[in-house]
Amino acid sequence: MRSNGLLVDVKGVDKVFRRGAERIRVLRGLDVEIPEGEFLALMGPSGSGKSTLLNLIGGLDRPSAGQVRVAGLRIDNLSNRKLASWRARHVGLVFQFYNLLPVLNAARNVELPLLLTGLKSKDRKRRVETALSLVGLSHRLKHYPRQLSGGEQQRVGIARAIVTDPTLLLCDEPTGDLDRKSGDEVLELLQTLNTEQGKTIVIVTHDPHAAARASRTLYLDRGRLSEEPVE
Amino acid sequence: MKYLGLILSNLKRKKLRTALTALSILVAFVLFGFLAAVRVAFSQGVAVAGVDRLVVRHKVSIIQFLPASYGDRMHQLEGVDLAVHATWFGGIYQKPSNFFAQMPVEPEPFLDMFPEYILDPEEKAAWLATRTGAIVGRVTAERFGWKIGDRIPIQATIWNKKDGTRAWEFDLVGIYDGAEKGTDLSGFFFRQDYFEEARAWGEGNVGWYYVRVKDPDQAAQVAQAIDAEFANSPAETKSEPEGAFVQGFANQVGNIARILTAILAAVFFTILLIAGNTMAQTVRERISELAVLKAVGFTDRAVLGLVLGESCLLTGIGGLLGLALAWVLITVKGDPTGGAFPVFYFPIPDLVIGIFLVVVLGVVAGILPSVQAQRLQIADALRR
Ligand SMILES: Nc1ncnc2c1ncn2[C@@H]1O[C@H](COP(=O)(O)OP(=O)(O)OP(=O)(O)O)[C@@H](O)[C@H]1O
Ligand SMILES: [Mg+2]
Numbered sequence: 001m002r003s004n005g006l007l008v009d010v011k012g013v014d015k016v017f018r019r020g021a022e023r024i025r026v027l028r029g030l031d032v033e034i035p036e037g038e039f040l041a042l043m044g045p046s047g048s049g050k051s052t053l054l055n056l057i058g059g060l061d062r063p064s065a066g067q068v069r070v071a072g073l074r075i076d077n078l079s080n081r082k083l084a085s086w087r088a089r090h091v092g093l094v095f096q097f098y099n100l101l102p103v104l105n106a107a108r109n110v111e112l113p114l115l116l117t118g119l120k121s122k123d124r125k126r127r128v129e130t131a132l133s134l135v136g137l138s139h140r141l142k143h144y145p146r147q148l149s150g151g152e153q154q155r156v157g158i159a160r161a162i163v164t165d166p167t168l169l170l171c172d173e174p175t176g177d178l179d180r181k182s183g184d185e186v187l188e189l190l191q192t193l194n195t196e197q198g199k200t201i202v203i204v205t206h207d208p209h210a211a212a213r214a215s216r217t218l219y220l221d222r223g224r225l226s227e228e229p230v231e
Numbered sequence: 232m233k234y235l236g237l238i239l240s241n242l243k244r245k246k247l248r249t250a251l252t253a254l255s256i257l258v259a260f261v262l263f264g265f266l267a268a269v270r271v272a273f274s275q276g277v278a279v280a281g282v283d284r285l286v287v288r289h290k291v292s293i294i295q296f297l298p299a300s301y302g303d304r305m306h307q308l309e310g311v312d313l314a315v316h317a318t319w320f321g322g323i324y325q326k327p328s329n330f331f332a333q334m335p336v337e338p339e340p341f342l343d344m345f346p347e348y349i350l351d352p353e354e355k356a357a358w359l360a361t362r363t364g365a366i367v368g369r370v371t372a373e374r375f376g377w378k379i380g381d382r383i384p385i386q387a388t389i390w391n392k393k394d395g396t397r398a399w400e401f402d403l404v405g406i407y408d409g410a411e412k413g414t415d416l417s418g419f420f421f422r423q424d425y426f427e428e429a430r431a432w433g434e435g436n437v438g439w440y441y442v443r444v445k446d447p448d449q450a451a452q453v454a455q456a457i458d459a460e461f462a463n464s465p466a467e468t469k470s471e472p473e474g475a476f477v478q479g480f481a482n483q484v485g486n487i488a489r490i491l492t493a494i495l496a497a498v499f500f501t502i503l504l505i506a507g508n509t510m511a512q513t514v515r516e517r518i519s520e521l522a523v524l525k526a527v528g529f530t531d532r533a534v535l536g537l538v539l540g541e542s543c544l545l546t547g548i549g550g551l552l553g554l555a556l557a558w559v560l561i562t563v564k565g566d567p568t569g570g571a572f573p574v575f576y577f578p579i580p581d582l583v584i585g586i587f588l589v590v591v592l593g594v595v596a597g598i599l600p601s602v603q604a605q606r607l608q609i610a611d612a613l614r615r
Binding site for chain 1: 233234236237240241243244519520523524525526527528529530531532533608609610613
């Protein structure tokens with residue numbers, strides 16, 4: 001494992017959305033470098049483009065201009081198919097509203113990304129159990145999302161994100177829908193994954209309390225990042 | 232295979248909707264099966280008609296008689312192997328709805344003409360020895376629970392007896408089976424000599440003739456020769472291959488096959504809309520879930536496959552159960568008219584077509600929603 005190498009390198013990225021005739025330039029020549037093993041918090045006002053940036057880093061969307069490199073690979077010009085398999089191998093995603101599939105139980109939700117690997121059913125099962133025990137939910141394998149609390153659902157979401165052992169963990173407001181206590185548990189978990197497993201993590205958050213857990217905080221405003229909050 | 236679980240779980244999401252959709256597909260395929268069976272019931276005569284057999288009838292219409300003496304004259308024509316006559320009896324057994332064909336024939340040549348009627352040699356001998364004897368096909372025998380030795384009373388509608396009554400009685404001496412699946416096992420045949428002696432009128436006349444030609448390739452020429460032989464006589468003839476004759480009969484009933492096809496087309500169009508609507512709804516409800524699948528690394532094509540697979544599984548469950556149910560009902564319960572159809576079975580080619588239709592239905596119903604799922608942009612879809 002390379003330590004303190006550069007994992008994410010975003011250079012001169014523009015992102016323009018069209019809304020009817022209107023063009024909204026959300027990111028303007030944005031640069032950011034994320035070293036391997038970092039726990040980075042992204043803050044900024046609503047609508048500033050935090051989710052947009054996270055999507056670009058995770059290969060869920062493409063920049064209008066500029067480059068996105070992850071672990072040395074330019075992902076902004078990969079074909080859709082290549083990008084999908086790149087995501088499967090390198091990115092774990094955690095969403096504000098958990099986005100679990102309601103028709104699958106916790107174990108089957110966590111197994112989902114493993115279906116894309118060549119792993120046998122038995123090995124998948126073992127990995128699922130490991131991931132769920134890491135998030136402290138070994139006793140909830142057969143529960144469906146609606147039978148779990150918000151905090152538990154989010155921990156299933158984190159298990160799903162880490163089950164493939166991705167290079168990068170991207171979390172968009174992971175505690176945004178949770179009460180303080182569950183939120184803290186989730187942050188605790190992310191912090192452990194960072195310090196003990198060396199996972200590189202980017203979280204988007206509105207909560208300074210959450211950002212305080214990160215090793216670095218960046219503020220997004222008017223299309224650019226800065227080290228200091230702007231009023 | 233590992234995706235099958237995922238597809239199945241999605242079908243279980245709205246159990247009632249899935250069940251109702253599958254049920255409407257099931258009903259459509261049961262109907263499909265029955266209409267296929269009805270269609271062969273109407274057209275089976277055409278399919279099983281011997282290629283070497285002609286039917287010779289009165290030129291004006293089938294209900295006019297031909298002289299019994301024509302048989303000998305036909306035998307003298309070149310290319311004629313055998314000629315036998317039959318006459319429509321049109322009697323009623325107990326009540327008019329118990330319809331089946333009854334005809335007086337001459338046993339030996341008749342059985343020679345129709346080798347597809349399999350009759351036990353002992354029963355044949357009994358028929359030859361019993362003046363009032365009759366034989367009947369297995370289907371009609373089972374329909375009325377007749378056994379050999381039974382006395383069968385039949386009320387005439389056309390043929391009064393010399394004693395002034397209409398009550399005919401026959402001794403059942405044989406029950407014949409079919410050489411093939413499509414063989415008509417509904418007919419009831421009794422002896423011409425008994426008929427001739429007992430009927431009050433029409434002596435010396437018969438309904439029509441069956442003629443077997445020596446060489447099937449010469450059938451058309453032989454038919455012409457027969458019609459030429461009786462041209463300009465009081466009873467001119469019209470000869471045609473047995474298949475055409477039966478078809479003409481079926482055409483009088485109406486163009487059954489076309490009507491059935493039209494009904495079926497309407498039914499299938501309806502279930503296509505139902506299944507398509509179900510699939511469109513299920514994709515619409517799941518936009519963000521489909522986006523999550525893509526986010527974790529499912530390719531666009533994999534997502535297309537999942538939705539299409541779901542559609543095919545939905546129509547597959549309904550359709551295959553429907554075909555199976557049709558098969559069981561048709562095979563076990565049999566003819567819904569209780570025996571008025573000469574044959575009633577689910578033809579294998581139609582079963583194959585049915586399975587093919589199940590697949591087509593699944594693909595067509597699922598194609599638009601699955602393409603929509605394929606095209607979904609993750610970032611957009613996650614914002615909804
Ligand atoms: N697909 C899209 N089409 C049009 N406009 C978009 C699209 N995605 C984002 N935007 C716009 O880009 C801007 C940034 O959106 P984004 O979701 O990145 O903000 P955010 O910082 O994550 O906000 P929040 O804190 O509310 O989640 C917003 O003005 C949004 O309306
Ligand atoms: Mg956001």
